[in-house]
Amino acid sequence: xxxxxxxxxxxxxxxxxxxxxxxxxxxxxxxxxxxxxxxxxxxxxxxxxxxxxxxxxxxxxxxxxxxxxxxxxxxxxxxxxx
Numbered sequence: 001x002x003x004x005x006x007x008x009x010x011x012x013x014x015x016x017x018x019x020x021x022x023x024x025x026x027x028x029x030x031x032x033x034x035x036x037x038x039x040x041x042x043x044x045x046x047x048x049x050x051x052x053x054x055x056x057x058x059x060x061x062x063x064x065x066x067x068x069x070x071x072x073x074x075x076x077x078x079x080x081x082x
Contacts, residue, residue: 011050012040018055020077034081055080 014037022030044051057078 006043006047006049008047008049011052012044013052013054014041015054016056017053017081018077019079019081020073022081053080 017034017037022034024030026033041051055078057073
């Protein structure tokens with residue numbers, strides 16, 4: 001179902017569209033995800049609705065389903081994509 005209107009009480013929250021994450025192998029093209037996110041960002045901003053960009057540089061304490069990252073992230077890892 002296509003979205004044709006934006007609820008005036010809605011915010012857009014974009015999580016993990018940062019250089020290090022989009023460079024990882026994924027099931028779906030990250031380029032397409034970034035492109036579609038940009039369309040949403042532009043629409044929300046055009047309607048003066050809130051946009052929250054979230055980037056993460058650590059791990060949640062207590063999570064154990066994946067090995068913990070040890071050491072520093074490479075330069076630019078947490079920078080949001082343009």
